[in-house]
Amino acid sequence: MDMRDRINTALKTAMKEKDKERLSTLRLINAAIKDRDIAARGEGDDSGVEDSDVLQILGKMVKQRQESAKAFEEGGRIELADKERSEILIVEEFLPRQLDAKETETAIDAAIAETNAESIRDMGKVMGVLKAKYTGQLDFGAVGGKIKAKLG
Structure with missing residues (x-):
């Protein structure tokens, strides 16, 4: 459905x-x-x-x-x-379950590996992968800072 x-x-x-x-x-x-x-x-x-x-x-x-x-x-x-x-x-009720902190970190690491991201310039690619897989499960405002910290 x-x-x-x-x-x-x-x-x-x-x-x-x-x-x-x-x-x-x-x-x-x-x-x-x-x-x-x-x-x-x-x-x-x-x-x-x-x-x-x-x-x-x-x-x-x-x-x-x-x-x-x-x-x-x-x-x-x-x-x-x-x-x-x-x-x-x-x-x-209609949104999927939100990922917890550990699951969020794992998802970010997997997206970075998948896109071969190496610098802050690759942040858009990483966000694109996360949005495709985890829309409704992540707060992308908070995720952006975590990605910057990992790539920066």
């Missing part, structure tokens, strides 16, 4: 169970996917978004909600921060 089917099945279940919060979040996910579909069609790609694109969309949604929750907390709006966190939990 591809990502869209999983999300649509969860959406139908949420409708049947009358789970308003979950339904709202799943509709936001669907809207983001449809926005990406429309953008792709505008560029001449009629095939629609693939699972890897959906994973990127979901990862971006999680990151946005984490930032919003932090901002709400700093502003003393705990109830809004809690809502953002509950949305994060729903979105994360």
Whole structure:
């Protein structure tokens, strides 16, 4: 079952169970996917978004909600921060398990070996391999610093 089917099945279940919060979040996910579909069609790609694109969309949604929750907390709006966190939990249900620190290091080392990277100039190649294999499983913002440390 591809990502869209999983999300649509969860959406139908949420409708049947009358789970308003979950339904709202799943509709936001669907809207983001449809926005990406429309953008792709505008560029001449009629095939629609693939699972890897959906994973990127979901990862971006999680990151946005984490930032919003932090901002709400700093502003003393705990109830809004809690809502953002509950949305994060729903979105994360569709993301693969995040790699732990040791698995991340192993993945970086393997990507460096695979690309024969020797300097910081090869960082793009390493990131390309990691994104192809681990989209949704790694925080690429944090990984970039680790790659720099290994290649620098």
